[in-house]
Amino acid sequence: MNxxxxxxxxxxxxxxxxxxxxxKNYAGTAFKLMDKMWQIVxxxxxxxxxxxVWVYEIDxxxxxxxxxxxxxxxxxxxxxxxxxxxxxxxxxxxxxxxxLKHVVPDMNDEIKNQGHEPALPYVEIYGHWTKDESKxxxxxxxxxxx
Numbered sequence: 001m002n003x004x005x006x007x008x009x010x011x012x013x014x015x016x017x018x019x020x021x022x023x024k025n026y027a028g029t030a031f032k033l034m035d036k037m038w039q040i041v042x043x044x045x046x047x048x049x050x051x052x053v054w055v056y057e058i059d060x061x062x063x064x065x066x067x068x069x070x071x072x073x074x075x076x077x078x079x080x081x082x083x084x085x086x087x088x089x090x091x092x093x094x095x096x097x098x099x100l101k102h103v104v105p106d107m108n109d110e111i112k113n114q115g116h117e118p119a120l121p122y123v124e125i126y127g128h129w130t131k132d133e134s135k136x137x138x139x140x141x142x143x144x145x146x
Contacts, residue, residue, distance in 0.1 A: 001091065001103075001106050001107060001109075001110045002091065003089045003090060003091045003107060003110050003111065003114070004089070004090045004091075005087075005088075005089055005090075005111075005114060005116060005144065006087070006088055006089070006090055007086075007087050009084060009085065009086045010083075010084070010085045010088065010141070011082065011083070011084050011085075012053060012055075012067070012081075012082070012083040012085075012123065013067060013080075013081075013082050014053050014055075014063070014065030014066060014067055014068075014080075014081050014082075014083070015037070015041075015065050015066060015067075015068050015072060015078040015079065015080055015081070016033060016034070016037040016053075016063060016064045016065025016066060016078060016079060016081070017033040017036050017037050017063070017064060017065070017078070017079055018033070018061060018062065018063040018079055018081070019032070019033050019061075019062060019063075020059070020060050020061055020062070021060040021061075021062050022060075024060060026056065026060075026062055029062055030054045030062050030064045031064075033062070033063070033064035034052055034054075034064040037064055037065060037066065037078065038066075040076055040077065040078060041066060041068075041078075044072065044073075044076055046068050046070070046072055046076075047068065047069040047070065048066045048067060048068050048069065049066065049067040049068075049069075050066070050127070051066065051067065051125060051126060051127035052064065052065075052066060052125075052126040052127070053065050053066065053067070053123065053124070053125050053126075054123070054124045054126070055081065055083055055121050055122075055123050056120060056121060056122040056123070056124075057120050057121050058120055063079070063081050065078075065079075065081055083121055083123060085121070085123070085141060085143055086146075087143070087144040087146050088141045088142060088143050088144055089107065089110075089111045089116070089118070089141070089142045089144055090139070090140070090141055091103070091107050091139075091140045092137060092138070092139055092140070093137070093138045093139075093140055094134075094135065094136070094137055095133065095134055095136060096133040096134070096136060097126075097133075097136060097138065100124065100138060100140075103140065104122070104140070107140060107142060108142070111142060111144065116144045116145075116146070117144065117145040117146075118142050118143070118144065118145070119142070119143040119144060119145040120143055121143055122140075122141070122142050122143065123139075123140070123141040123142075124138055124139070124140055124141075125138065125139040125140075125141070126138055127139075
């Protein structure tokens with residue numbers, strides 16, 4: 001597995017919704033949060049980068065959001081989340097989304113093999129949509145405890 005260890009702060013500024021993955025159903029929870037977020041973004045015609053960002057945190061917390069070009073009106077109900085990653089591992093997964101559940105353990109193992117300790121938050125950035133699942137791109141960022 002090809003991962004890159006990066007020691008440069010990355011800041012992700014997103015708007016969306018948070019929830020708890022009951023029974024560790026992260027994908028189901030994130031899809032519900034994402035659908036709720038996109039309904040508001042589209043209804044309010046908020047200019048965005050069109051890339052879904054899922055943030056996994058301690059105690060089964062998950063956040064599904066999108067980067068916006070402007071701060072939305074607080075009345076829209078979107079939650080604001082800033083993720084700061086001073087040290088993290090980066091891997092670009094190319095292929096079907098359903099294979100990500102197998103990629104993450106491999107990523108954790110590779111981080112440990114390189115002498116680092118994986119930590120949370122863990123971030124998945126979905127973009128570059130194509131109907132050809134073999135060409136889907138997902139950027140995976142795992143915090144590194146240092």
